[in-house]
Amino acid sequence: MERRPHNDPLFIGPDQAQSACKTGAPPEQPGTGAAEGRRICLRIAVSVPVRETFSYTIPEGLSARARVGCRAIVPFNNRKVTGYVLEEMVQNSSEGLKEISDILDPEPLFQDKLGHFFEWMADYYIHPIGKVIESALPGGLNMNPVKAARLTERGLSLLDGLPSNSDEKKLLSWIKAHPEKRPPWPLQKIYGLQKRGLLILEDRMKKGRAGPLMRKFLKTKDHGELEHLLAEGADSLKAKNEIEFLKTILDSKGILLGDLTRKFSNGLYLVKKWTGRGVLEAFIAAVYRDPAGKIMFPSAVPVRLYDQQRRTLGHIRECLDSKSFFPCLLHGVTGSGKTEVYSRAVEYAIGLGRQAILMVPEISLVVYMEGFFRSRLGNRIAVYHSGLTRGERYDQWVRILKGDVDLVIGARSAIFAPLPRLGLIIVDEEHDSSYKQEEYLRYQARDMAVVRAKIEGALLLLGSGTPSIQSYQNGIVGRYRLLSMPDRIENRPLPDVEVVDLKAMEDGQSESEMISPVLREAMDQNLAAGNQTMLFLNRRGFHRLFLCRSCGKSIRCPNCDVALTYHLKEDSLKCHYCGFYSATQRKCPSCGFDGLKAYGFGTERLEQELKEMLPGARVARMDTDITRKKGQAIKILKGFSRKEIDILVGTQMITKGYDFPGVTLVGVIAADLSLAFPDFRAGERTFQVLSQVSGRAGRGSQKGRVIVQTFNPDHYAISTVMSHDYRSFFEKEKKLREQLGYPPFSHLASLRLQGNGKGETAEVAHSLGVMTREVLGRWPNRGKEVQVLGPAEAALSRLKGKYRWQMLVKSKNVSLLHHLLLEIERISRKLLKSSGVGLISDVDPYQMT
Ligand SMILES: [Zn+2]
Ligand SMILES: [Zn+2]
Numbered sequence: 003m004e005r006r007p008h009n010d011p012l013f014i015g016p017d018q019a020q021s022a023c024k025t026g027a028p029p030e031q032p033g034t035g036a037a038e039g040r041r042i043c044l045r046i047a048v049s050v051p052v053r054e055t056f057s058y059t060i061p062e063g064l065s066a067r068a069r070v071g072c073r074a075i076v077p078f079n080n081r082k083v084t085g086y087v088l089e090e091m092v093q094n095s096s097e098g099l100k101e102i103s104d105i106l107d108p109e110p111l112f113q114d115k116l117g118h119f120f121e122w123m124a125d126y127y128i129h130p131i132g133k134v135i136e137s138a139l140p141g142g143l144n145m146n147p148v149k150a151a152r153l154t155e156r157g158l159s160l161l162d163g164l165p166s167n168s169d170e171k172k173l174l175s176w177i178k179a180h181p182e183k184r185p186p187w188p189l190q191k192i193y194g195l196q197k198r199g200l201l202i203l204e205d206r207m208k209k210g211r212a213g214p215l216m217r218k219f220l221k222t223k224d225h226g227e228l229e230h231l232l233a234e235g236a237d238s239l240k241a242k243n244e245i246e247f248l249k250t251i252l253d254s255k256g257i258l259l260g261d262l263t264r265k266f267s268n269g270l271y272l273v274k275k276w277t278g279r280g281v282l283e284a285f286i287a288a289v290y291r292d293p294a295g296k297i298m299f300p301s302a303v304p305v306r307l308y309d310q311q312r313r314t315l316g317h318i319r320e321c322l323d324s325k326s327f328f329p330c331l332l333h334g335v336t337g338s339g340k341t342e343v344y345s346r347a348v349e350y351a352i353g354l355g356r357q358a359i360l361m362v363p364e365i366s367l368v369v370y371m372e373g374f375f376r377s378r379l380g381n382r383i384a385v386y387h388s389g390l391t392r393g394e395r396y397d398q399w400v401r402i403l404k405g406d407v408d409l410v411i412g413a414r415s416a417i418f419a420p421l422p423r424l425g426l427i428i429v430d431e432e433h434d435s436s437y438k439q440e441e442y443l444r445y446q447a448r449d450m451a452v453v454r455a456k457i458e459g460a461l462l463l464l465g466s467g468t469p470s471i472q473s474y475q476n477g478i479v480g481r482y483r484l485l486s487m488p489d490r491i492e493n494r495p496l497p498d499v500e501v502v503d504l505k506a507m508e509d510g511q512s513e514s515e516m517i518s519p520v521l522r523e524a525m526d527q528n529l530a531a532g533n534q535t536m537l538f539l540n541r542r543g544f545h546r547l548f549l550c551r552s553c554g555k556s557i558r559c560p561n562c563d564v565a566l567t568y569h570l571k572e573d574s575l576k577c578h579y580c581g582f583y584s585a586t587q588r589k590c591p592s593c594g595f596d597g598l599k600a601y602g603f604g605t606e607r608l609e610q611e612l613k614e615m616l617p618g619a620r621v622a623r624m625d626t627d628i629t630r631k632k633g634q635a636i637k638i639l640k641g642f643s644r645k646e647i648d649i650l651v652g653t654q655m656i657t658k659g660y661d662f663p664g665v666t667l668v669g670v671i672a673a674d675l676s677l678a679f680p681d682f683r684a685g686e687r688t689f690q691v692l693s694q695v696s697g698r699a700g701r702g703s704q705k706g707r708v709i710v711q712t713f714n715p716d717h718y719a720i721s722t723v724m725s726h727d728y729r730s731f732f733e734k735e736k737k738l739r740e741q742l743g744y745p746p747f748s749h750l751a752s753l754r755l756q757g758n759g760k761g762e763t764a765e766v767a768h769s770l771g772v773m774t775r776e777v778l779g780r781w782p783n784r785g786k787e788v789q790v791l792g793p794a795e796a797a798l799s800r801l802k803g804k805y806r807w808q809m810l811v812k813s814k815n816v817s818l819l820h821h822l823l824l825e826i827e828r829i830s831r832k833l834l835k836s837s838g839v840g841l842i843s844d845v846d847p848y849q850m851t
Contacts, residue, residue, distance in 0.1 A: 041096040044068060046085040048078050049132040053124075055088060058102045068102065070117060071110025075103040086135045088117045111139060111403070112420050119454050126453075127845050128823055129443050137443045138418040140395035149203050151177045151185050151192055157200035170195075177201060220273060221256040223283040228252055231281070247272050251282060259284070303378065304342060310487040311339050311346075317485055318347045318463065322354060322426065327456045331432075331477045332465040333728070334487030336697025337494060340465050341371075343487075344428050345378055347463065352379075352408045356425025356460075360411045361447060363434035364655070365389045366635045371411050371430075379409060386412035386419055414439060414447030417454060424458045427451045432464035432473055433690050438848040446846055448473075467697060468690040471739065472746040474732055497668070497699040497706030499724045501715045504672070505554050514611045516603060521669050521709050522615075525649070529619055533704070534642070534664040535649045536656055537612075538695045539605050539671040547603065547678055548575070548586065552595035554713030556678040557584070563742055564850075565678040567797050568600060578680050578850060579810055581794030603672050609651050616649070624652035657694040666706050668699040673712040673720055680797050681850045682744045688719040689731050696723065743789070745846070749816040751823055752847040754796065756804040757839035766839040767793035767807035770830055774809065777825050788813040788822055797850070804840075808850075820845075 042065075043057045058076055060068045068074065068087060076085040077100050084106070093099075112120075112135075120138060124131035153161070157174060164171040173195070177185055185192055195201050222228050231239070232248060239245055247266050251257055263269035276282040307315070314332060321328040334340045348358045362371055365387050372385050384398045384407040401407050403420045410419040414437050417427075429437070429451050437447040448464065455462035464473055464482070477484035490496060502518045516539075517525075528535050548568035549556040556565045559577035566575035566584065575584045589596050609623040622638055629635040635655070641647050645664055650656060676688040692710060700706020712720055722731035740747050755770065757763030771793045778785035789812040796806035813819045823843050834841055 040092050040094055043091055043093045043096060043099060044074070044087050044102065045089040045091060046074060046076055046102070047088055047120075047131040047135055048076060048083050048085045049136045050078060050083055051130045051133060053130060055121075055131060056085075057091075057093065057096075057099050058085075059096045059099050061101045064102060064105050067105040067108070069110050070114045071107075071112040073106040073111065075106065076100070077103060084132075084136075086111075086117075086132065088121065089114070109403075111399075113422060115457055116418070116420055119450075119457050122453055122457070123443075123445060123450060126820075127443065127445055128820065128827070128843055134443055138415075140399040141392040149184055149189060149192075150181065151196075151201045151203050152181050153178050153201050154199060157195070160200060174200065217286070218259040219256045219285050220251060220259055220262060220277075220282055221254070221285065222252055222281065223277075224281050225252075228281050241268055241272065243268070244272060248276070248281075256285070307342065307346075308339060308489075308491055310334075310489060311343050314343055314485050314487055315346050315350075317483065318343070318461070319350055321461045321483070322347070322351055322356075325354070325356075325425070326459050327462070329452060329455065329462040329476075329482045330464070330485055331469055331473050331482040332463060332485045332487065333469050333474070333477075334465065334467060335490060335496070335726070336467045336694065337490040338467075338487040339491045340430070340487065341374060344430065344463070344465070345375065347426060347428065347461075348375070348409055349379070351426040351461070354425065355423065357405075357407070357421040357423050358409045358426040358428065359416055359419055359421065359424065359451075360409060360428045360430065361416050361437070361451065362411070362413065362430045363436040365413055366629075366639065366655075367430075368411055368413060369636060375409060375411060382406065382408040384410050384419070386410050386416045388413065388415055414445075417447045417450050424454075424460050426461050426463065427455045428463045428465065430465050432466045433468055433470040433686075435687070435848050438846075440849055444842075444844045444847075446848075449846065468693045468728060471686055471732065471735055475736065475746045494700065495705055496726050497696055497708045499696055499708040499710060499726075501720065501724060502709060502711045503554075503715045504674075504711050504713045505551055514615065515601065516608055516611065516671050517615070517669075518709075518711055521711065524667055524707065524709055525616070525669070528667040529616065529648060531666075533666040534645065534647070534662065535667040535669065536662075536665055536695070536698050537608065537649060537651045537669045537671060538653075538656060538691075539603060539608055539651065540653055540675045540691065541604050547601045547672070547674060548598065549601070549674065549678065549713055550590035550593065550595055551597040551599050553590060553593040554674070554715075555590065555592045556674070557587075557591060557598075562682075562791065563738075564680050564682055565684065567680050576795065576797075578794055578797040578808070580791045601672075603675060605651055605653060608671060612649060612651065619648045620646065621649045621651065622647045624650060624655050626653070626655070629655065654691060657691055657698065662698065663703070665698050666700060666704050668695055668706065668708045670695060670708070670710040670712075673710050674714055677714060677717060677719065682739070682742070683848070685717075685719045685735050685738070688717075689723060689728075689735075692720065692723040693726075693728075743812065743814075748812050748814050749819050750847060751811050751819055752844045752850070753809045753811070753823075753826065754842040754844065755793070755807045755809075755839055756801075756842070757837065758804065760805050762837055763805040763807055763839055764795075766833060766837050767809070769833060770826070770841075771809060773829055773833075774811070774822070774826055777822065777829065784815075784818055787815055787818055810847075 041059060043059055045055050046058055047055050070087050070090060072087050074085045074087055075082050082103060120135050121131060123129070124134040153174060161171065161174045161178065173185070173187060192201070192203060196203050228248060229252070232245065232252070243266055247269070250265070259273070262273065266272065273282065277284060318330070321330065332340065332343070344360060348360065351358050360371060362368055368385055368387055372383065375383055384402050386395065386398050390398065399420065402410055405422050407421070410416050410421060412419070429448050432448050439445050452462055473482065476482045502520050504518065507518055525535055557575055558565055559580065559582045561582055562577055562579040564577065564579055566577055568575055568586070573586050575586055576582070586598070588598055590598055605623055605625050609621060612619070612621045622641065624635065624638050642650050643662055670692060673688060673692060676691055677684055679687065696708040699708050710720065710723070714720060718731060718734045739745070753770070755763055755767045757766065771790070774790055778788055778790070791810040791812065793807050793809040796808045799806055811819060811822060827843070830841060
């Protein structure tokens with residue numbers, strides 16, 4: 003298949019995205035009565051796993067309704083499927099093209115710019131275009147085909163002659179009466195009748211459940227008459243509250259019938275009376291299920307802005323005024339007042355007649371931001387994330403589409419919000435890895451925000467206290483405008499960060515393997531002073547870390563420079579990038595000390611130990627094991643903000659943007675857990691997480707204290723956190739990435755194989771490795787520009803019953819990488835089909851496990 007090459011993903015134009023998709027007739031399509039000459043056709047993405055889009059003609063009766071952004075029912079390989087209209091175009095000949103069967107939506111579900119965006123994504127992530135759109139649109143729209151039966155002439159004539167109580171008569175009469183429905187008999191029985199030519203079975207579409215909630219409203223029909231009646235105080239207004247009743251309706255543009263009957267006990271009677279006289283009329287309209295509820299965290303507008311906020315806003319306004327694509331990176335330390343800047347930027351954009359998207363990494367942060375922005379902007383806000391029900395998502399989508407909303411706040415799926423006049427996209431905590439979707443359509447919402455902003459001609463504002471290496475590098479080379487807010491507001495000092503060397507902790511010196519005497523003492527003092535503590539441990543349940551007791555280093559892969567993963571069951575160490583394998587050893591390869599040892603850590607055990615150690619303290623834990631239950635995260639956060647909890651233990655979740663002024667002590671139990679992660683981003687993640695968690699301390703009037711426990715006090719990711727020195731960390735990390743050729747100095751894709759059989763999956767993985775290297779061998783020059791690592795058993799070698807292997811491909815040239823991925827997909831099809839092993843390609847992968 004011929005494809006347009008990719009440029010740098012973050013700097014590709016919509017024009018290129020458009021032409022990257024091919025158009026043609028679907029396979030195995032017999033020609034239908036084609037008209038001569040030029041004709042308007044529709045380019046449609048079908049919701050089947052194919053890469054191409056297809057052209058269809060429009061029958062007379064549908065031409066008024068067929069518009070870009072509508073769903074259509076189209077014939078495809080002798081079936082009927084849902085399709086999405088992407089483009090109207092004139093074709094010289096419509097020969098061989100089929101007609102669309104139906105248009106499902108009275109109004110388009112997305113604008114053509116959003117259509118370009120979908121196509122760009124499909125192309126970049128090598129995902130079927132119809133499936134991209136299907137997963138972007140709110141659920142509940144998709145149609146499921148059902149088998150419906152229709153009687154033939156022969157069936158109809160037979161029906162008349164059948165005895166009245168025979169089974170066949172019952173069946174055929176039912177079908178005659180219900181031509182669009184699925185007959186309530188086993189299909190086997192129906193097939194028999196079809197064979198005899200009595201009926202035809204057809205696919206019919208069943209409507210998805212979600213749709214707007216329709217309610218009855220009341221409004222005035224004859225405005226003048228009503229005003230006249232009220233002015234006269236006419237005799238006909240007999241009931242006591244009749245004047246008030248009519249005034250209520252007169253003052254409204256339309257009022258819910260339910261609200262009227264609640265307010266007026268004789269409401270129904272009055273409605274009947276006045277609609278009968280033609281003064282009032284009823285109408286049906288959609289209402290929106292508001293998922294917002296009440297404001298949780300109202301926020302007062304500050305009297306004045308700080309200098310750094312004013313300066314930053316000045317730049318942002320300048321960019322917004324230009325009404326064109328402008329990418330900015332706002333590097334603002336925790337507590338520097340970024341949210342206030344976001345809020346003013348949104349207000350400014352709205353003032354210019356444009357709309358905004360604000361993305362945050364967690365659903366619980368959406369709630370926080372929603373409260374903040376509702377108190378500032380009122381109700382022209384929509385929230386959009388996967389935590390909403392299908393109906394709520396649908397309602398929000400329609401509100402946004404209609405332009406009833408100025409700001410959409412959400413997690414990563416908010417990037418699809420169909421705002422008609424999008425002018426600003428803010429990605430808060432842009433470095434956060436939860437912007438990467440790890441299943442199905444594997445996309446990075448932060449990266450896609452760049453693409454969407456470019457397509458829409460919008461300002462992109464990425465914000466972070468610890469920018470990703472990739473974004474900061476873009477700032478350094480001038481692709482992004484770098485804005486910085488280096489100080490905390492009110493000149494609050496950054497917290498002191500102390501490091502405790504866990505290597506120095508002797509066995510039995512402390513009650514717990516996880517809490518050093520220094521941290522224990524600090525916790526006691528903090529409790530006695532009535533202040534709150536946060537303890538951070540980046541591992542749920544229980545985890546073992548294998549490292550040297552003398553130098554603190556873990557053993558790293560000689561090929562890939564990522565940490566080897568310790569496998570307790572086999573007592574071995576493995577590299578999950580290239581497959582390097584080693585037996586565990588006692589002797590340290592770094593310092594020669596004879597004392598490598600496995601340490602155990604986990605949040606659940608930590609919570610348990612704390613409860614035993616400090617029986618008077620109120621301890622709570624927050625990790626995904628706990629917060630899987632709906633509403634649980636909010637409950638814990640509320641309790642903590644009301645000071646009903648003294649010590650909050652948690653994973654990554656507690657490090658994100660919350661503002662708890664009562665927290666004066668933050669403890670990091672084992673910084674090494676993230677350092678020893680088998681991932682080239684381990685250093686970056688460690689720095690980010692430690693900075694974020696430190697930033698939780700001392701946000702109120704009292705100075706904060708941070709204690710970081712680690713086996714590696716000298717590691718640059720830890721020493722630079724102590725000195726709050728992002729720039730030094732960046733320079734060091736950048737140099738390492740450059741040397742090893744990891745992103746942002748190369749592009750990476752992972753190919754993951756998953757199968758039910760252990761041996762079989764391994765075998766397919768090895769064959770795929772051989773095939774991939776053969777492909778590269780056939781490209782004598784360019785082939786050398788791609789590096790293949792593995793295949794290797796994945797760090798999580800078994801997940802949900804599936805055996806897992808992975809292969810990494812790496813290249814400086816992104817178009818070459820895409821070319822290779824498409825080629826691999828093509829050549830492996832047969833192998834995968836016969837073995838039943840699944841292949842998932844992940845472009846710009848984050849999870850290397
Ligand atoms: Zn050592
Ligand atoms: Zn390796």
